[in-house]
Amino acid sequence: MTLTSRLVVMVASCIAFAIIVVSVVFGLLGRNALISQAEAQATVVARIIAESARLSEVALEEAQEVVTDVLTTTALTADHVEQSSLPDLSDRFAEIVARGNLDAIWLIDSNLRILASSVGDYDAVISGQRLPEHLSPEALQALVSGRRFSVDFGPAVDGVRYVGVRAGKGHAVIVGQPVAVLDAVRAANSVPVLMEALLDRNDIISIEVRDDQQKSLGQVGAEKTPPDLADLAADVVASGNPASELHGRHLWVAAPIRDTAGIVIGSVTIEMSGQRLEELLNNLLLYGIGAAALVFAVGAGIAALSARRIARPVAAMTEAAHAMEARSFETGSLDTVARRTDEVGTLARVFQAMAVEVQRREEDLEAQVRARTLELEQKNELLEASARRVEAELQAAKTLQAAMLPTALPPNPAYAGTAAMVPAREMGGDFYDFFSLDDKRLGIVIADVSGKGVPAAFFMAISRTVLQASAQDGGTPGVCLARANAALCARNPMELFVTAFYGILDVETGELAYANGGHNPPLMIRRADGDVVELPRTGGMALGVLPDMPYAEKSAMLRAGDTLFLYTDGISEAMDGEGREFGEGRIEETLRSAALLPVDRVLTAVTGAVSAFVAGAPQSDDITCLVVRYFGPPAEALAS
Template sequence: MTLTRRLVLMVAACIALAILAISLVFGVLGRQALIAQAEGQAQAVARIVAESARLTEISLEEMRNVLLDDLATLAFAIANTNESEGSDIGTRLAEIVARGNLASIWLVDGDLRVLAHSIGDYGAVIEGETLPPALPAEALAALTSGRRFSLALGGPLDGIQYVGVRVAGGRALIAGQPVTVLAPVRAANSLPVLLAALLDRDEIQSIRVFDDTQGLLAEVGTALPPAEVKDIAVATIAGTAPASALRPDHLLVAAPIRDTAGITIGATVIALSTARLDRMLADYLLYGAGAAGLVFAIGVAAASVFAGRIARPVAAMTRAAREIDGRSFDPASLDRLARQGDELGTLARVFQHMAIEVQAREEHLEALVRARTLELEQKNALLEASKRRVEAELDAARSLQAAILPQALPAHPSYAGKATMVPARELGGDFYDFFAIDERHLGIVIADVSGKGVPAAFFMAISRTVLQSSARESRSAGACLAAANTLLCAQNPMDLFVTTFYGILDTETGDLAYANGGHNPPLVIRRADGTVADLPRTSGMALGVMPDMPYAEKRLRLDPGDTLFLYTDGISEAMDGEGREFGEARLRETLAGTEARAVDLVIEGVTAAVGHFVAGAEQSDDITCLVIRYIGPR
């Protein structure tokens, strides 16, 4: 992805995240604003309810006072009318009651005996007629005694309010008015009427009013779960603070009702429709999406313009870097960018200077490389010539070394033999030898010189010559090795040594006299049973280490058909790719069962087994072996 696209996407993503965050913030704020508005409405309704209740009580109290005053005035007027006796007074009182919408009128004397009553034509007094017993006796006594001119006789009794007026002669007139006359006023100022007037305003669905004991005083509007409404009302009364609860289809808001002293005396619960909240959220989403699209388009356009201005210098620098890699860069191509005074201009100037230095250094290095290449080609030619010369000399030395070693045993009817030597390098340090000491005895030698290469090959030639010379001068195997050791110690400037096995075979009897100078003991393969065993060991140090060393000698009788296998450690210590050695035990297994094979097949079997074991691993030492089979006396 190009830098321009990354910048555009980055700016667009930042704008989108900012718009999303703003929309979420506005949504949360709008929700909180609606809830706060609903709580304000609930508080306003609670204040209206409290004030309405207070005004209703005041109105009813004032109307009651007016009613009492009217009754007192009416009673006073009746008391001062022309007095009549008997049924005339009762008839007059009955007419007044009928015309004045009164309940009843009583005329009593000082002993509170009924003198007249508004019972119409049934006479002034009915026998046994008495005042309602609940009228306060003290108030009546105050009227009849003349201490009060008029007096309200307590609260309503059975829905009737009584008022008394003093009448001359120690009498009193009592008038009763039904309190139902205040019902229209009470109904006009009741809570349900007031609450019903508030419904369907500002999405109000229902209103519930509770007192301080959680009792329901009034309710209007749609029905709601009682437990849900009562829980929020109880919480508001207990906490004396507005509370709200959002439901899937409505919003419940509760506000406390306080009296003039600020004491909570109840709660108002309002259910508001969530349609307004839904419309507001939809508007926020709509306007937010529109604003987001507009701002996003403007931001992408602006980002594209500024990203292009930012990315063009970077693209120019990238193109210049490619041109430097392709050896086609022209420093003048960045002159316009280098004239800028900002960081990109500084980068372009540094890049120009660096590119010029790099080009100069490349040209200098190329010149040096060409010179060094020419020198190397000349030296390589000399090395190739030297290598060819060394290889030719090594080939000649290898041919000479191969010519030094005998190719076949002397022809003799008493024995047959075969030998091989595979050097690890061009020249080897192993050698073998067999020579006739006289007509009856055969000398057998196998040796391994320490080290490899040319020094080992030279020391091998010297050792072979010394051993042959010593063997021809003495018929004892131990004495031969002792004499050869002394001579080699005197002619060993490189401190090399050679492990040697020397044996003398009597062709008439099969006796083998031998001495060992630190070499691997040869193996004997018996024709009779095919067993493979080491020759008994003799003590002796490798030749060339220390002069004047004695070498012990032992003898072994070879029966006709027995085979003597002599080898160097290049066979037993041959290693495969994992570093495991071929070993003497595996060599014995390979030789087992070869007692009847020809001697050349025995050598081929051993070398093939070693080659299969190493499986292509690099040869670490010379591989040399010698096989001699005793046939028997002539």
């Protein structure tokens, strides 16, 4: 995407995003405003319900007082009815009851006996007729005795309320009125009627009133409060503040109901439609997206014009950079941009100066590179010639080193042997030797110089010469190693050392006397059982480390057919690609399987096993081994 396109998209997207964010914010604010309005409306409804309930109670109390006054008036009226005879009086009572919607009228004497009642044209008193038991006898006595003019016998019993008045000396009239006459007043002033009147106004769907113990006192509307919103009314009672919650597509609002003292005595829960909230949010989002799209289009056009003007010099700088990379830049190509007085003009002028400097330096560098290349080519030719000379010299030294080592044991029917040395580099530090000390004794040497390469090869030559000279001077193997150690310590400027094993084989007896200077102990293959055993160790130190060191000696008896195998650590420590060593165990296992083979086949069996084990891994050390088989005294060997 080009810089112009990025500028256009960035500017227009930022403006559109800002408009959408503003629309969402205003939508949320409008939603919160509607919810606050709903909570305020619920608070008003709670106040209306509380006031309505209070006024209903007042109205009922006043209506009750009116009923009591009417009953008293009726009783007085009944008292003034002409008392011609008791049956006629009963008929008049019956007419009054029928017209006044009363329950009963009784005329009693001082003994509280009924003299007349509203039984129509029956006898004055029906047999067994009595006053209601809940009428207080004390109050009745007060009436008939004249101590009280009228008595209200209290709350209704069985739906009837009773009032009594004095009716002359020793008499009283009792009138009963059904309280059902107040049902119309109660119904007209009841809270449910008011709640019904509030439905379908301001999106109210249902209303439920609860007391402070969360007992439902009344509910109108199609839906009851869901069980998972029961805590909403309890929280309102506890906090005294309105609360709301969206549930599905409806808004539920709860507000506290307070008495005249301001104490919370219950709550009202109102279910309202959430359609207005959804319409508000949808409209704001719709208008916001439309405005964002319009602004995006206008902003993209304006940004495109501005971006092209801004990006044109940047594009010229980009082309100049490509031309600089292709080495075809012309300084005058940026003159138009360089004349600008803003930051881009400054950048163009700096770029022009830098380009001139870079071109000049490139020319200087190219000239220096050509000179250095010619010089390096000449030196490389000299190095190659020197390398060829060194390689030839190393090859000659390798040939000379190989020629130093004997290729075969001195001829004798009492023994046979062979040896091999494979250096890790052009020249190695391992060596072996065997030589006749006299007609009956054979000297056997195997050694390993520390280090590799040319220094080790030179020290190897010195060590071989010193050891051979010491052996020729006579003496036991330990004495010979001690003389050789003293000579090497005296001539060892590079502080190298050599491990060595020196043995003397008596061909007539088969005794092998030996001393070991820190070398791997040789192995002996017994002809009798094919077992492979290690020669006992003598514990000597490597040669060239410390002067005046003694070297202990030991001996072993070889029987006819026994084989000696001497080796350096290049065999036991040969490693495969995973870093595992060949080890003494594999050497012994290979020798057991090759015990009856000729000596040259024994040597090739071991070296072949090592090659198969390392499987092409780089050789880490010189590989040297020597095999000697004893056939018995010369006379027995010739006879066999």
